[in-house]
Amino acid sequence: MADQLGLGVTSTHAYKLLQEPELTSQTLDDIATVGASLAIIPGGIAHEEFSSLDGLRRTADILNGIAEKAAGHQIRIGYHNHWWEIEPTFDGRHAVELLADLLEPSLFLEIDTYWAAVGGADPAALLTRLGDKVLALHVKDGPVRQGEPQVAVGTGAMPVPEILAAAPKAARIVEFDECATDLFQALAASRDYLVGLA
Template identity: 65%
Template sequence: MVKPLGVQLYSVRDRMRSERDKVLTRIAEIGYGAVEPYDPLDDPEGFRRVTADLGLLVPATHASALLGQEPARVLDAVAAIGAGLVIVPAGIPEEDFTTRDGVARAADLLNGLAEQAARYGLRLGYHNHWWEIEPRIDGVHAIEALAGLLAPEVFLEIDTYWATVGGADAPALLRRLGDRVLALHVKDGPGVKGEPHTAVGEGVMPVPDILAAAPGAWRIVELDECATDVVDALARSHAHLAGLEAA
């Protein structure tokens, strides 16, 4: 089955707080077939009803609360949403990615959470920013050192934009990580910290090469901060990515 394009709902977080159902409806109208929530604790049963009614898949959810709350409560909510993948999007100290011992601590934490997630039939993953890319451990990006210490069931969701900002050749990184990568965050922009993102296809990212490097991964559009209206940018992103798939 071809995996449908998805949206990380953090992109529209302000509108989700005030008009969730309307925003989800618009995402479905644009043509997206999947969404990735960022807070599974926010009305998981209601969220599942709305997405099911709209025909939106929910393959994965971010769950930063796993690092700050009782994991069982968070995993119960993820299961209620119906996602099969639960992702730690941040929260591990950035300095842990600057030394081998720190990376080992991060791996131990994620491996332990993965064991708990497995009891719910869920698979745990980790999502990068630039701080897991910039440091090098034994000659490789810290995210690669982390991958080498993770249990086989722990996957990665590679944010291709932050990987590039952190100094990686994103397509080459994806090829090296191989099957460890189950999902991509696809975004675009000027490729520097502190600047807003653009619609996919309107920035500096080598999007076709990135997609070709991880052909089986979920493709999830995220625009953390957008230079234009974010919903319009999501629509342009979808049109660009759909055009690449049709080419």
């Protein structure tokens, strides 16, 4: 279908790599079939693992192990945050920052900028500190409160221009966990806003 529509698939979320390790090889083959070279683990690790150094080490070991298997398929593994990887801090650093230090060099982060803000981070400052470890951004907007729906990018409380400037080379992916308005209108408005910033 993607071929028929003239679309390329550069990355995909891949819960199965974490949830069904016995299918890792098949899942990686499927990801390669659609042409994606980046596979992102979008959660699925217990929230509590991000509240201790030992938990962060265990998480890094899991992700590094998946990355080692994926390398044989020419696929890089990434991790996508929510608020629970941001809220815990260690000597002023967010848990996701310590996790980044423990990941093998081939691993990358897809930072959900909205959940970073909900978790208490300054998204632009976080992106600056993470540097080239970040290959992709989820760009969202809204009231920056957990449990409330998002709105079209550029119409909420997020400092979108500053965020994008902090990670100029990262892919920009508009996402809605829950939309306060018509989803397709919000997607179109978000695209128009982001194109206007370029």
